[in-house]
Amino acid sequence: MTSYDDQWPDGNGGMMSTFQAVMIAEGAVPPEGATVDERQRNYVACWQALIDSGAAWSLQGHFGRVARDLIGQGICTDNAAG
Secondary structure, eight states, rough: OTTTOOOOOSSSEEEEEHHHHHHHHHHHSSOOOSSSSHHHHHHHHHHHHHHHHHHHHHOHHHHHHHHHHHTTTTTTOOOOOO
């Protein structure tokens, strides 16, 4: 089971918690970064963290649908699929 305190790469050399990833994915907190590229990496990293932690599949259906779309587009990977 995922702890919302678990730490994941943030896409910019730092770490974020599962809770932070949920807040970014929800749009409640903006992605972190000084540039558009850094914010985009942080946003993608938040979704990857939700996929890797399994939270994307246990939260509201929206999370799972967006995660599947990102995996289907090759933006994120489903590391459990192999």
